[in-house]
Amino acid sequence: MSRWLGLIALVAVALIGAVVLGPAHIALRDLASSDIVRSLRVPRALLALLVGGSLGVAGASLQALVRNPLADPFLLGLSGGAGLGAVLAIALHVAGPWALPLAAFAGALGAMALVYRLGLVGGAELDPRVLLLAGVAVGAFTGAITTAIVSLAEAADLRNAFLWLWGGLSGASWDTVLVMVVYIPVPLIVLYATARPLDLLALGEEPATHLGADVEPLKRRVYVAASMLTAAAVAVSGVIGFVGLIVPHITRLVWGHRHRSLLPAAFLGGGALLLFADTAARVTVAPRELPVGIVTALVGVPLFAVLLRRWTGGGARG
Amino acid sequence: MRGLLVASLLAVACRPPADRPSAPPPPPAHRIVSLAPSSTELLFALGAGSQVVGRTTWCRYPPAALQVPDVGDGLNPNIEAIAARQPDLVVLYRSQLNETAAGQLARLGIPSVTLAQDRLEDIARAARELGRLTGRQAAGDSIGAAMEGLLRTPPPAPIKRVAFVVWDNPPMVIGGGSYLDQLATLAGGANVFHDLGAASATVSIETIVARNPDVILVLSDSTAPPAYSGRREWRAIRAVRERRFIMLPADLFGRPSPSAPAAVAALRRALEAEGPSRQ
Numbered sequence: 001m002s003r004w005l006g007l008i009a010l011v012a013v014a015l016i017g018a019v020v021l022g023p024a025h026i027a028l029r030d031l032a033s034s035d036i037v038r039s040l041r042v043p044r045a046l047l048a049l050l051v052g053g054s055l056g057v058a059g060a061s062l063q064a065l066v067r068n069p070l071a072d073p074f075l076l077g078l079s080g081g082a083g084l085g086a087v088l089a090i091a092l093h094v095a096g097p098w099a100l101p102l103a104a105f106a107g108a109l110g111a112m113a114l115v116y117r118l119g120l121v122g123g124a125e126l127d128p129r130v131l132l133l134a135g136v137a138v139g140a141f142t143g144a145i146t147t148a149i150v151s152l153a154e155a156a157d158l159r160n161a162f163l164w165l166w167g168g169l170s171g172a173s174w175d176t177v178l179v180m181v182v183y184i185p186v187p188l189i190v191l192y193a194t195a196r197p198l199d200l201l202a203l204g205e206e207p208a209t210h211l212g213a214d215v216e217p218l219k220r221r222v223y224v225a226a227s228m229l230t231a232a233a234v235a236v237s238g239v240i241g242f243v244g245l246i247v248p249h250i251t252r253l254v255w256g257h258r259h260r261s262l263l264p265a266a267f268l269g270g271g272a273l274l275l276f277a278d279t280a281a282r283v284t285v286a287p288r289e290l291p292v293g294i295v296t297a298l299v300g301v302p303l304f305a306v307l308l309r310r311w312t313g314g315g316a317r318g
Numbered sequence: 319m320r321g322l323l324v325a326s327l328l329a330v331a332c333r334p335p336a337d338r339p340s341a342p343p344p345p346p347a348h349r350i351v352s353l354a355p356s357s358t359e360l361l362f363a364l365g366a367g368s369q370v371v372g373r374t375t376w377c378r379y380p381p382a383a384l385q386v387p388d389v390g391d392g393l394n395p396n397i398e399a400i401a402a403r404q405p406d407l408v409v410l411y412r413s414q415l416n417e418t419a420a421g422q423l424a425r426l427g428i429p430s431v432t433l434a435q436d437r438l439e440d441i442a443r444a445a446r447e448l449g450r451l452t453g454r455q456a457a458g459d460s461i462g463a464a465m466e467g468l469l470r471t472p473p474p475a476p477i478k479r480v481a482f483v484v485w486d487n488p489p490m491v492i493g494g495g496s497y498l499d500q501l502a503t504l505a506g507g508a509n510v511f512h513d514l515g516a517a518s519a520t521v522s523i524e525t526i527v528a529r530n531p532d533v534i535l536v537l538s539d540s541t542a543p544p545a546y547s548g549r550r551e552w553r554a555i556r557a558v559r560e561r562r563f564i565m566l567p568a569d570l571f572g573r574p575s576p577s578a579p580a581a582v583a584a585l586r587r588a589l590e591a592e593g594p595s596r597q
Binding site (some may be wrong): 168170 | 391485489511514519521522523524527529546549550551554
């Protein structure tokens with residue numbers, strides 16, 4: 001129980017920090033009346049929580065699905081698809097304030113469909129190893145097309161598509177928060193409902209089948225739901241690395257391998273990590289801003305290394 | 319750690335110290351490949367347009383430059399395409415990649431000159447140097463003197479606080495170490511991000527709100543306000559709410575240019591035309 005209280009307290013501290021701290025100085029007593037706080041900091045903090053949480057849950061589910069500790073929400077080609085979508089939107093002059101997010105979302109879903117199709121061995125069975133290879137291949141291929149478009153096309157704006165793809169949470173607003181609040185419950189509930197069979201799947205497909213899990217539909221459901229979460233995250237905040245890789249491992253060290261508690265813990269942990277990272281990105285080099293993906297790596301990787309050493313008893317020898 | 323130190327020392331050591339030393343005036347170049355939009359414009363302004371036999375994809379000003387064959391985007395120069403134009407002078411923009419290109423050209427026996435073109439003072443220096451190399455010394459000196467004159471003019475008292483927003487996600491602004499900042503200062507616009515030393519920098523929307531510019535300057539040939547002006551988070555900025563955008567056409571503002579005096583005058587007029595702020 002105290003683990004949960006600790007985690008919730010961590011999220012609360014991260015949320016408060018994100019709202020109180022920022023490049024503009026706002027006195028504590030003015031917080032409630034400040035337009036900067038109301039229309040920029042609060043939605044950005046909430047978006048960080050939702051995106052970080054989605055990435056944490058997507059990462060934890062995918063690691064169980066492909067039974068590979070390196071699995072990350074972006075390993076399966078989604079970031080490449082999103083980048084291609086964004087670049088195409090700019091190259092084809094699709095205008096409008098929501099053009100880029102929608103195009104990136106469509107690109108990510110396209111990559112997801114392609115990887116899924118390639119991962120279906122013999123047209124029926126979803127093979128996790130093939131899925132991983134297909135993800136890496138589709139990611140590389142879409143990346144190559146994107147780079148070709150950017151280097152051949154004549155719009156200087158195209159270079160900025162890459163900036164957008166790594167843009168982090170700069171685009172946060174109440175609109176993006178609302179989109180996420182409406183959208184993510186469905187994939188989150190789908191994944192949470194598969195928590196018990198996911199425990200079995202992590203043991204291996206054969207044992208899972210023997211223990212009564214309906215493995216094929218389970219794998220599809222997990223893959224699609226985790227990808228839907230990632231696609232939404234990339235559409236509102238670009239590619240943010242390490243959260244989906246590291247948070248599931250850290251939460252697994254504390255909460256063990258049961259997905260019924262692992263998934264909610266990964267949501268809160270991912271949210272807290274991204275909140276801290278984004279606050280650091282906004283504050284440390286103010287008035288400039290760091291790309292948040294750099295901060296998630298700088299904060300997440302050492303934390304991960306410390307836990308890993310403790311977990312393996314001060315470093316495995318022999 | 320030590321490797322890092324050595325690497326950074328090397329980076330400093332390898333950085334081209336300044337424009338290449340001026341050798342005694344060579345015979346004027348007749349076949350010039352220009353690999354930066356600003357040097358192409360400068361060559362045409364010197365009256366040496368007919369001597370230009372190659373340009374980059376981005377060199378589109380003056381319109382006559384479009385008649386010159388395109389040898390690529392110029393960022394990582396395509397040496398073969400350049401050599402095929404049989405140039406007797408290649409004009410390169412000062413960058414790390416172009417240092418390599420200059421070496422490759424030298425091995426082919428093709429002379430090159432590397433010019434910084436980032437600020438007003440660079441244009442003055444580049445104009446004199448290119449004038450000398452193209453046999454149009456008088457024209458070069460005259461453009462150089464005009465640029466130096468502009469730099470010597472005491473800047474007028476600021477009449478508006480401005481911010482150049484060049485990209486929206488992540489928000490990128492133009493800082494103090496830039497040509498556009500120089501133009502704004504000379505036109506009576508105080509760049510609210512002048513304190514940022516870099517030519518451009520990523521900031522958060524919150525910072526733009528706090529710095530509260532009167533007008534947002536946008537590099538764009540379109541007259542429509544930028545797409546982000548319709549997004550809710552951007553409306554936290556007063557100038558966005560009041561739709562105070564000044565569009566700067568690429569021909570005049572897109573690159574450091576000998577028409578800087580005209581750009582300053584155009585920006586001055588636009589700033590004066592902006593009514594007083596509502597607040």
